Amino acid sequence: MIVACSSAVLLLLATEFTPDAPATTRAFESGWGEPHNGLSILAAASSDTASVGGTVRFEIFPRFLPLEGDGRVRDIDPSDGSWTLDLTRVDDGGSFARRANSHGPYSDRPGAAFLLAATLPPWTETFHLLTGDGEQVPAGDYVARLVYENEGTCFRRVLDEDGCEESIPVPPETMWAGRIVTGEFALHVLPRDPEECVIGLPTRLAITTSPNRRWGRFAGHEPRSYLMRPGFGAMLELECRVFVDGSPIDARSLRESGVDPNRFRCLSNAGQSRMTARHGTLAFADISFPDCSDLPEEFLAEHAVEIEAHIVVFEAPSSLGRGFRPDRPGVRRLDEVRIVTSLAPCVPGQPDTSR
Numbered sequence: 001m002i003v004a005c006s007s008a009v010l011l012l013l014a015t016e017f018t019p020d021a022p023a024t025t026r027a028f029e030s031g032w033g034e035p036h037n038g039l040s041i042l043a044a045a046s047s048d049t050a051s052v053g054g055t056v057r058f059e060i061f062p063r064f065l066p067l068e069g070d071g072r073v074r075d076i077d078p079s080d081g082s083w084t085l086d087l088t089r090v091d092d093g094g095s096f097a098r099r100a101n102s103h104g105p106y107s108d109r110p111g112a113a114f115l116l117a118a119t120l121p122p123w124t125e126t127f128h129l130l131t132g133d134g135e136q137v138p139a140g141d142y143v144a145r146l147v148y149e150n151e152g153t154c155f156r157r158v159l160d161e162d163g164c165e166e167s168i169p170v171p172p173e174t175m176w177a178g179r180i181v182t183g184e185f186a187l188h189v190l191p192r193d194p195e196e197c198v199i200g201l202p203t204r205l206a207i208t209t210s211p212n213r214r215w216g217r218f219a220g221h222e223p224r225s226y227l228m229r230p231g232f233g234a235m236l237e238l239e240c241r242v243f244v245d246g247s248p249i250d251a252r253s254l255r256e257s258g259v260d261p262n263r264f265r266c267l268s269n270a271g272q273s274r275m276t277a278r279h280g281t282l283a284f285a286d287i288s289f290p291d292c293s294d295l296p297e298e299f300l301a302e303h304a305v306e307i308e309a310h311i312v313v314f315e316a317p318s319s320l321g322r323g324f325r326p327d328r329p330g331v332r333r334l335d336e337v338r339i340v341t342s343l344a345p346c347v348p349g350q351p352d353t354s355r
Contacts, residue, residue: 143185
């Protein structure tokens with residue numbers, strides 16, 4: 001769930017195809033690059049435009065001609081390779097490189113994907129023009145190429161008779177290794193304005209109590225508007241903390257009061273949770289509080305126990321998803337909400353109103 005308020009995608013697809021010649025002429029394709037050890041590649045496109053912060057997807061066609069390479073080379077492990085989109089700006093020669101999300105095709109059929117053959121199946125690679133550190137490819141006209149590199153490996157992955165994967169050693173001279181490049185093609189990166197995203201942030205944390213348990217649910221959502229840079233989305237971080245008599249929870253002081261600190265484990269161990277957001281109301285999952293049997297009612301009657309929910313809104317590259325880090329370059333802190341609520345004694349016989 002990522003706030004990519006609209007995502008412009010350059011779709012690079014192909015129709016029917018044979019390795020020697022495309023069966024259908026597409027408007028945009030790179031042409032075959034120079035072979036290395038018999039292997040060459042072509043990238044095909046249905047459009048020559050993308051937008052700033054957008055995603056570029058290519059369908060790639062490999063071709064292996066054994067007579068043009070070392071006769072001993074017959075194996076390749078595409079999953080060990082890497083793909084790079086090289087862009088050179090036409091007006092000033094500025095260069096940009098973007099790595100693919102994956103490493104290439106993978107097949108669980110023994111030998112099918114890892115034995116080089118005259119006819120190899122095409123596959124798709126995707127590139128983000130916005131890096132995880134927030135670096136954009138500026139609008140402009142570019143000369144583009146795809147670069148494939150593979151250092152080679154001395155194992156072929158196959159399935160044994162039980163269907164389990166195993167690696168069989170192979171002579172290193174039979175493994176394809178090297179660097180190959182597609183032909184050049186034009187790519188036009190179009191400008192894109194920041195886009196508004198509206199998220200409903202909660203204003204209170206309602207605690208519901210049943211005869212045996214407590215839990216919290218966010219409520220009272222207030223719409224807030226943010227402008228997101230192209231390719232960025234709203235990322236949210238939630239941290240819950242427990243305060244006793246105005247001070248952060250302390251295991252030693254709780255033990256001195258006769259309370260097992262582990263009773264607060266569900267909160268103190270919650271730490272920081274991160275999520276991505278869409279337009280509309282933010283929906284965090286319910287928060288579990290110590291059950292009614294976990295805390296002596298006398299302790300709650302004598303001490304003020306408060307729960308603080310701290311929600312921070314960040315702007316981060318959408319490609320990072322919930323794996324983003326607040327301290328990563330390109331991530332900006334936009335907003336925050338602090339919600340404090342008291343943990344009261346359980347009410348015997350009170351119905352469960354959470355359903």
